[in-house]
Amino acid sequence: MWLRNMQSYKSLIWQHNGDEKTLKKVLLEDMNISVRLLYTLKKENRVLLNEKTKKFHDIVNNQDIIKVELPKEKNDYEAFEKEIKIIYENDDLIVVEKEPYMVVHPTKGHPDKTLANALVYTFHKKGILGKIRFVNRLDRDTSGILIVAKNSYCHSVMTKDDKMWEMDKTYTAVVEGEIGDSEGTIDMPILKDEDGIKRIVHEDGQRAITHYKVAKRLKGATLLEVSLETGRTHQIRVHFSHMGHPLLGDELYGGSMKDIKRQALHCSSLGFYSPRESEKIIVRSELPHDIKNLIETLSV
Known part of the structure; x- marks a missing residue:
């Protein structure tokens, strides 16, 4: 106990x-x-x-x-003074809402002013000493829910044995064209392309399973609720592009940039078990303004 x-x-x-x-x-x-x-x-x-x-x-x-x-740890990043919306917090983790266009952690191309840098500032304000450890991940232009571990124990428990993929993750996506079925499953393997950035559907890839339901039919597009059974890089983007329905704003996978300037993809809900809590935690995130505006623009 x-x-x-x-x-x-x-x-x-x-x-x-x-x-x-x-x-x-x-x-x-x-x-x-x-x-x-x-x-x-x-x-x-x-x-x-x-x-x-x-x-x-x-x-x-x-x-x-x-x-x-727990072992004392030194933070790896410089602090960036930026307020972050916290959706949920307990002894072991913080759940935050990631804005679109924000890089998650420093890279050669983005050495500072990332979400990780902003979290260092948040941790300092709260008196939390330690590294920034992300439990799940989102692409730079995908918005929504991210879990950040406060300690090494939480991170190891939540990422061990693929436990993070046992989470109930729901994404909201807007794809090009009208999807005929009201719901369905895409079960197609995904492989890293030779360019090192894109992913493709290929028989030599890792198995990838995506479930979807139609939430609303739009003008030349479809609003979807999407859940993942596996967690491959770019999985939602690759699967729907391969099906001929790329995400709007997803230039990398052939989506139109006319009405939104980034992939119309948002992690809208997440259900998970925290290491020292007995009951399942469910958090939700509202759609950002650009996706709300896109839906309104394309509503029939």
Whole structure:
């Protein structure tokens, strides 16, 4: 059972309820600590059992308290003073709303003023010391929901064994043309193209599965609710382009730039389990103005 303290993002406190186990088993099986993190904790003596340092093969009894001090971490990025909309927050993570056109983390072409830099500023304001770790990802021109881990423990739990792809993710997309069926599934493998940027549907690629429902039929376009069973790079963009219905504004995959200047794609809802919360968390994000305006412009 998880217990809390004043700065829970820095440490983990667990009360063991049940039969006796070794400390190592409790850390790995009950607290879900990764082998990599376990090695660091052991090396730096960061685990206490009933306020005392113990060996990992020592026995944990019913009602014993385990405290893990998470490793101190140094942030990699410079702060960028920009306010970010926070949708949800708990001890282990922050869920933010990413604006379109904003690069997620620094690259050679975009060394600063990225979302990661803005999050450093947000973390400093909140007194959170640590690295910026994204649990999910969005392309630069895709807007919507991003999860940011406050500590290495949260990041490892939420990305281990493809757990992030077990999340209930819903995207809103506007594609060219009229899609006949009211709903459907695209099951086509995706491969990185030779140019290194684009992806293509190819039999040698990784399996990719996209589900969609028609939300509204527009003038020369279709508003869709899209969910992913897999998480390949550019998956939604590639699948609908291959079907002859590229996303509006998606120049890379053949979409028209007439009515919107970036791919009409928004991560609108996300359901997930946070490491120390028992119930599923569902967050939602409103459509940004450019997609709202696009829908209004194309409404019949």
